Amino acid sequence: MSVADTTMLAWAYLSRVAEPPSRELAALVGQVGPVEAAERIRRGAVGSELARHTEARRDIDVSAADLRLLASRGGRLITSDDPEWPVLAFAAFGGAGASRPDCRPPLVLWALGPAHLDEVAERATAIVGTRAATSYGELVAADLSGGLAEHDVAVVSGGAYGIDGVAHRAALAAAGITVAVLAGGIDIAYPAGHSALLHRIGTHGLLVTEYPPGVRPARYRFLTRNRLVAALAGATVVVEAGLRSGAANTAAWARLLGRPVAAVPGPVTSAASAGCHVLLRGGAELVTRADEVIELVGRVGELAQDPPRPVTPLDGLSVAERQVYEALPGRGVLTVDQIAVASGLAPAQVFGPLALLEVAGLAERRDGSWRITRAR
Amino acid sequence: MSVADTTMLAWAYLSRVAEPPSRELAALVGQVGPVEAAERIRRGAVGSELARHTEARRDIDVSAADLRLLASRGGRLITSDDPEWPVLAFAAFGGAGASRPDCRPPLVLWALGPAHLDEVAERATAIVGTRAATSYGELVAADLSGGLAEHDVAVVSGGAYGIDGVAHRAALAAAGITVAVLAGGIDIAYPAGHSALLHRIGTHGLLVTEYPPGVRPARYRFLTRNRLVAALAGATVVVEAGLRSGAANTAAWARLLGRPVAAVPGPVTSAASAGCHVLLRGGAELVTRADEVIELVGRVGELAQDPPRPVTPLDGLSVAERQVYEALPGRGVLTVDQIAVASGLAPAQVFGPLALLEVAGLAERRDGSWRITRAR
Missing domain, CATH: 1.10.10.10 (Winged helix-like DNA-binding domain superfamily/Winged helix DNA-binding domain)
Incomplete structure (x- = not known):
């Protein structure tokens, strides 16, 4: 087996052995490299904290099968020494939030699709929102996402029903790039009703996840996943969100990472916009059109035009x-x-x-x- | 004729002789008092600027008829030495905008109604918006205005169709105080379709105007009037406004006077909310409920409660x-x-x-x- 293969197997093993993100695991890999880190964990020769994090799974090694499954689908494992690793985007984890144990880059990313993650992250916006979207929210999400795609801004989202799904679809329809960050394994189509959509994203855009194959999404994994949605995008736009929507969590991550947070207003009588209005009262940028979003993530000087005014x-x-x-x-x-x-x-x-x-x-x-x- | 009568006749004459607000007229009255000022203007013994402003009307003296008409309706002329004069509210004209020629308090106010202007101005909000209101805007205006009235906050507006009218009506329906600031004489019901509403405001709340009887509203008078709407209120809330709505002008006056400006968001697909969204992007406070408005004008500590969240x-x-x-x-x-x-x-x-x-x-x-x- 080549050194390269051994290294990839070690990365795959490490990706499963501790629930991400694990600060202790990242520290060990940083010190001794992935192969030696995997070896020490298998032997139990690690500090007590990391031992606790890895105790339940250290004897499970399905890394070869994981990599075969990934290869059979045409996917790749992106590691931190890969040219595709979005170094700048993930540097934000070292900022204001760095004292939080979960404010960490992923250890690796399981990826599927033709888009290059490093290029995508240079010019991307997260479009997120409630699964319980109204037709108004869906209309606006499609409008924003299509407008961004037409201006070569990648649309990052979570692949969920509602706003997420509409955002992905509108970007694909505009022949733009869209990225779905999953909260489970790359082979797990979740939600099941989005199998075809996720397949299209993996064919034309990019599916990424820090979870190895077979891992099922869980509530805390969605919250953990949200930090990657926020990190991969230059700004996060919440289109519709109830008062408890996960989209507010993505917005909170974006703020922690120092990225602009924007929200779309809606009727004050709509529960689906209530979370957006809370964000806007808290200082989020109000956006109504794609070019106002591009102003947040675009090149210097790419300013939104004033709305046309009737003249008399x-x-x-x-x-x-x-x-x-x-x-x-x-x-x-x-x-x-x-x-x-x-x-x-x-x-x-x-x-x-x-x-x-x-x-x-x-x-x-x-x-x-x-x-x-x-x-x- | 008593001295008091002479003085009131002079005020009434001065109110008509120059189109308000006239800085030169105010300066002269401040120097020599209303009776002497009226006398000098009649003789043409004034500076060239004030002479030009008063040339067209100085020979017209219908002050006795004006005061008879006012008295016959049960109204009163509020002058700057009257205890009802809202000294604090009008002090804002001496602030940041004082270099503008039109940033001036009124010379006098023609008033009709049981509410006391000085008390009203201590706890009031302007609710303004487009005449072309949607049913959404009307619903929200009624909700805000009724909620303010229930918390003893007076609702100031312009008496127009659309948002203004709904705001007045909802305050009256909640047995609250509402003030209409008119852009013409107190005897001119404008718009005509609001005759009954204006009559109710004059019976239960307050009608005020700086224009003497018979003066018809004109476009520039609406703009001039808007400064008084903004000045009499502790904050100005725009409920719905197109990109050219006069409500944006009232908001601009509020900002110039150092008063909080708030706006209600709406669908980004609604032209009737586009002006609100421009204001919000420019830094206006987003409000969704009456208690968020009360927070802007209320007593210290009168804070809006967080919206109720579903708990699991x-x-x-x-x-x-x-x-x-x-x-x-x-x-x-x-x-x-x-x-x-x-x-x-x-x-x-x-x-x-x-x-x-x-x-x-x-x-x-x-x-x-x-x-x-x-x-x-």
């Missing part, structure tokens, strides 16, 4: 011109003196504005008196 | 307890060793959590194995 012919008028215009009667006509009284301007001040209004087609003269021009 | 029996669990709970199978049973493998915990670490889950009614033992308790 009155926009360019000065204050005096407007006062005169407003003083003109809707029906009938007024003399200059009457206009002066109505507008509060001196008669001498009324002539200039009237002339301008006439040229602009807003007012017209009739036998020395004035009225508004109708039927423009 | 899993909320109090520790990380290890949750890991064990998640490892329990939905169907069938697992041994302690199997639970240890599934959860990644050492077998010795599984017993404690299992015992707690059993006591909590979340897990149950069966022939030495464990499963989730169903049908709680």
